[in-house]
Amino acid sequence: MxxxxxxxxxxxxxxxxxxxxxxxxxxxxxxxxxxxxxxxxxxxxxxxxxxxxxxxxxxxxxxxxxxxxxxxxxxxxxxxxxxxxxxxxxxxxxxxxxxxxxxxxxxxxxxxxxxxxxxxxxxxxxxxxxxxxxxxxxxxxxxxxxxxxxxxxxxxxxxxxxxxxxxxxxxxxxxxxxxxxxxxxxxxxxxxxxxxxxxxxxxxxxxxxxxxxxxxxxxxxxxxxxxxxxxxxxxxxxxxxxxxKTLGVRVRAQSLTAQAVAEFLDGHPAVEKVHYPGLPNHPDRALIQQQMNGPGAMLSVQVKGGADEAIRFIGKLKLFTRATSLGGVESLIEHRASVEGPTSATPKNLLRLSIGLEHSEDLINDLAQALSL
The missing domain is CATH 3.40.640.10 (Type I PLP-dependent aspartate aminotransferase-like (Major domain))
Structure with missing residues (x-):
C-alpha cells in the first residue's frame, strides 16, 4: 500500500x-x-x-x-x-x-x-x-x-x-x-x-x-x-x-512550501546562507536523492549580521510564531542559539524555521517585509 x-x-x-x-x-x-x-x-x-x-x-x-x-x-x-x-x-x-x-x-x-x-x-x-x-x-x-x-x-x-x-x-x-x-x-x-x-x-x-x-x-x-x-x-x-492519519499529507504539503521559502531566502541580499536539503547547491544533493524521498519542511537560515540582527528580524514577523519545537501545522521560527543556551555552538545569526500549512505566498510575503525593514 x-x-x-x-x-x-x-x-x-x-x-x-x-x-x-x-x-x-x-x-x-x-x-x-x-x-x-x-x-x-x-x-x-x-x-x-x-x-x-x-x-x-x-x-x-x-x-x-x-x-x-x-x-x-x-x-x-x-x-x-x-x-x-x-x-x-x-x-x-x-x-x-x-x-x-x-x-x-x-x-x-x-x-x-x-x-x-x-x-x-x-x-x-x-x-x-x-x-x-x-x-x-x-x-x-x-x-x-x-x-x-x-x-x-x-x-x-x-x-x-x-x-x-x-x-x-x-x-x-x-x-x-x-x-x-x-x-x-x-x-x-x-x-x-x-x-x-x-x-x-x-x-x-x-x-x-x-x-x-x-x-x-x-x-x-x-x-x-x-x-x-x-x-x-x-x-x-x-x-x-x-x-x-494525516502524516503523509501534512509532511508533503509542508515540504512543498518549505522548498518555496528556501528558494526565496536563498536569493535574498539580507541572507548569508540557507541550510535546506532541497536546494540545488546543497553539497550532499546526490546522497539526499539516494536516501530521501523529499527534502522535508525544516530549514535554517543565517541572516547577515549577528544575534541582534537575527532577533530584530524575527521580531518583525507576523505569521511565524516565535517558539521552539517543530512539526506542527503552524509555522514556527526560533533563534536557535538562545534556546540551546550559553554553551551552544550554533551560529549566533542562525534562525530555525519549521514550515506549517499556511500558504507559501503568505509566508514568503511575511519574510520579505521583515527582511526589508
Missing part, C-alpha cells in the same frame, strides 16, 4: 463492541480479574502496557518497517531508555550537529554513570571510522541534523558500526517515514520525538523507538520501558495515533 493508506489503516480499528469508527481511549490504569483470579484480558496495569499505547506502538513499527515499536513520554525519555540499556564502560558515537538534548543527556546523566561518548562530524566518513572504539555500542545518527541540516550517509555509517559490533541508531524525527526509512538503509533502531510531525498539532509530548529486530537488546529496552514508567498516557497515545 501507499504510505497514506498504510498510515490511515494502521491507526484505524473500529471498536468491535460498539462499531465506533474512532477507536476508544482506554484510560484505565488497572485491569480486572475474574473469580478464579485470571485476567479478563491481556493487560494488568498501564505502566507496562495499555491497549491504546499498544495500538500506537504497532502503527509506528508498521510505518517504519520495524519488528517492534515502543512509545515513551517524550523523545528524551526514548533516548534516555536506550542509553540506560547500555552498560557502564560502553561508548557512544554521536554527531557534532545533533539535537542539543542528546549530548546533554550523555554529559550530565550518563557520563557520571560510566558511559563514554565521542562527538564527530558524521559527514566525514573517515572521521567516523577512526572514532569507533572497541567498546562502541551505539553510533547515533541524526539526518537531516538539527539545526544545520547536515546529511549522514546511513548505509555507510551503519556498515561501519556493524563491522565494529555496534548498533546504528537514527533520529528520524525531521524526515519522518514519509521521507526516509533508516531501517531500509541498514540502521538497527529509529528514534522519534512524536511531539513533532507524528502528532502534528503542537499539543502532545511523546517519543518512540522502532527496532528492526525484536532481539535481546530490544527486549531489554522493553523491560526498562515498563520498569521506569517513562511512558505516555493513553490520551497522549490516542492523540499521536490521530496525527498519524
Amino acid at each position: 501507499h504510505f497514506d493508506t498504510l498510515a490511515l489503516r494502521a491507526t484505524h480499528q473500529s471498536d468491535p463492541e460498539t462499531g465506533a469508527v474512532a477507536p476508544p481511549i482506554h484510560l484505565s490504569t488497572t485491569f480486572a480479574r475474574n473469580e478464579a483470579n485470571e485476567l479478563v484480558g491481556d493487560y494488568t496495569y498501564t505502566r507496562p502496557n495499555n491497549p491504546t499505547r499498544e495500538a500506537l506502538e504497532k502503527a509506528i513499527a508498521l510505518l517504519e518497517g520495524g519488528a517492534v515499536g515502543m512509545a515513551f513520554g517524550s523523545g528524551q525519555a526514548a533516548t534516555m531508555t536506550l542509553f540506560q540499556a547500555l552498560r557502564p564502560g560502553d561508548h557512544v558515537l554521536l554527531s557534532t550537529d545533533a539535537y542539543y538534548g542528546t549530548p546533554a543527556l550523555l554529559e550530565q546523566v550518563f557520563h557520571p554513570w560510566g558511559l563514554t561518548y565521542t562527538r564527530v562530524d558524521m559527514s566525514d566518513l573517515d572521521a567516523v571510522e577512526s572514532s569507533i572504539h572497541e567498546n562502541t555500542r551505539i553510533v547515533w545518527c541524526e539526518t537531516p541534523s538539527n539545526p544545520m541540516l547536515t546529511i549522514t550517509d546511513l548505509l555507510t555509517v551503519s556498515r561501519l558500526a556493524h563491522e565494529a559490533g555496534a548498533l546504528c541508531v537514527c533520529d528520524n524525527t525531521w524526515a519522518t517515514p514519509v521521507l526516509q526509512h533508516p531501517l531500509d538503509l541498514n540502521c538497527d533502531i529509529v528514534m522519534h520525538s512524536t511531539t513533532k510531525y507524528f502528532s502534528g498539532h503542537s499539543d502532545v509530548l511523546g517519543g518512540a523507538l522502532v527496532f528492526k529486530r525484536n532481539d535481546e537488546f530490544a527486549q531489554r529496552v522493553r523491560l526498562l520501558q515498563g520498569l521506569s514508567g517513562a511512558v505516555p498516557s493513553p490520551f497522549d497515545c490516542w492523540l499521536v495515533s490521530r496525527g498519524l
